[in-house]
Amino acid sequence: MLRPIKDHQAAGKNSEPKRHWVKDHGLLLVNVGLFLVFLGGMIISGAASYSEEQQTHGGPPLGILQYLATGHFVEAVFENWESEFLQMAMYVVLTVFLFQRGSSESKPVDKDAPQDEDPRDAKKTAKTPWPVRRGGWVLKVYEHSLSGLLALLFLASFTMHAIGGTAAFNEEQLSHGLPEVSTWEYVASSQFWFESFQNWQSEFLAVAVLVGASVYLRERGSPESKPVAEPHYETGA
Template sequence: MKHWMRDHGLLLANLALFLFSFVGMVLSGVLHYNEEQLTHGEPTVTPAGFLATGDFLEATFENWESEFLQMGMYVVLTAYLFQRGSSESKLPDKHEPQDDDPQDAAGDKDAPWPVRRGGLALTLYEHSLSILFFALFAASFLLHAVGGSEAYNDEQASHGQPGVSVLGYLATSRFWFESFQNWQSEFMVIAVMVGASVYLRERGSVESKPVAMAHSDTDT
């Protein structure tokens, strides 16, 4: 068990941080939501009831949407673009293992099943990481629209204004403001990481080059 936890510590730590943050978001979110409800003379909800509100869906999935878009684009862009000296980039002038033709390993019994199978299974598997992120982005984008339209309609109703459909909400400036304000922050962080990793170090981290490595050297 000790070795298993050591071997999966990075995943377990991030899952624990996610759960801690998610619970914190729900508990603080329901308090804020109920304060708003009381201000407008509306009924309050329990934490479980808060999970079914448009406010919760909107707040959650507008953030998840940007995260999955960021990682999906990053996976694709790092396959084709370079940043000399950055630990986040492949070497511009060197063939990397990630570029090897997987068909050459079709006879390797330890290779993943799609590699041994070939054909469409291999084609999909070659891009399965980006497919996953873009599928999660699409699902989060849709749930952001669904939750956002519900929250928007609640606000409209409180002011005696007509509501909109989910498609109608997609045409509002509010939806795109929510999306772009999250997207821009995600790509800004990636740009900082790519650029800063050329010159700055974090000893022991795989996201950093060795401390003594020259700035112009990309090979980690």
């Protein structure tokens, strides 16, 4: 009878780190999971909608894998990614220099913020990120690596939006007996910028609402909100 107890205890010990790991990464895991669910829904519904449109014009229906290679899908995905990464990159950079008194989304207005501390003056330990211990140009890049990554993702999405949008636009052109356009011509068109601006404006509206609303409104338990009993004009998380 002792052996099953030991095995059970061992199993509990082995599974405990897994439970901790999931808890430690729950926010990322849930968001990645939701992304995959919604992307899958977009692919399935988009393929069905696109096939219906093709059949309306006398064309053959497309399978899901075939749909993934269409300009319709590429343009739809990256048009949205483009606006998301632009919003996040701009937000990261703007919050370095700008403040909103009373907002949990702002650094404190009247006192120093830990984010502004020079890492060169920090005490180095084994747990200090390697770029900080390395110093020099490596640290210089690391200091702005978050905004740099988001900017690169925006540029990549912007490029794919242009490529996918060109393919979708040319497909529409050919269906009406009109000539195709190059990617550069499509980027210079009002259609491309309409697609971009309609997404960009909504992203910055959402940020403005969050920044302003967090001055007066609360969400107990969320790090995006100040403590419920904290005064309105207390700035920072």
